[in-house]
Amino acid sequence: MLAYTDFTECNPGALINQNQRAAADPPDHEALRSAVRAWGNAAGQDVVAALILERWRAQGGHNLDIPDDLSRQRQKLFRWLDGDTERARANVRELAPAIMDVLPLEYRDRVMPRDDDLITRLTAAISCCGRAKQAVMLNAPEHQKLRELSQGIISLFRLAPESIYPLLDMVTVALGAGVL
Numbered sequence: 001m002l003a004y005t006d007f008t009e010c011n012p013g014a015l016i017n018q019n020q021r022a023a024a025d026p027p028d029h030e031a032l033r034s035a036v037r038a039w040g041n042a043a044g045q046d047v048v049a050a051l052i053l054e055r056w057r058a059q060g061g062h063n064l065d066i067p068d069d070l071s072r073q074r075q076k077l078f079r080w081l082d083g084d085t086e087r088a089r090a091n092v093r094e095l096a097p098a099i100m101d102v103l104p105l106e107y108r109d110r111v112m113p114r115d116d117d118l119i120t121r122l123t124a125a126i127s128c129c130g131r132a133k134q135a136v137m138l139n140a141p142e143h144q145k146l147r148e149l150s151q152g153i154i155s156l157f158r159l160a161p162e163s164i165y166p167l168l169d170m171v172t173v174a175l176g177a178g179v180l
Contacts, residue, residue, distance in 0.1 A: 035103055037081065039104060052102055055102045056095055064091055064094055128154075131151070
């Protein structure tokens, strides 16, 4: 039988947790607002408010004055999200753990800290251009197609911000010459 002896002095817990948020460090208010607003636009604000407040109550939440009527719950939640007062921000901080528990995966990127490096910008460009190609391939409504195409173009310009003006000149010449 072989005995296992760990001769490393490395603390794996420190490595695993070094890039995770502390439990007491809730996401930024504006980031939560953006994520919940986008989710509310897709799924409906009543549904989003009900899910968040149900989870908040299940977690033992009781510090906020929440009405029983779903419509009034929605109004309060989104008023707090849109509010810039310290009280509104405190209420959103109280709800932040519940929001993060129920926030769908496709909206979580809005609350993650962003590093501005080449790999992050390249990943964003690939994603945005992929959505633009999909919008064109599936013949999306014109406003969606334009939005996805413009976001793709902007993401490509972010790859080389120092080259924006020469690139714009080249595009202008190409469009003027009828190449595109």
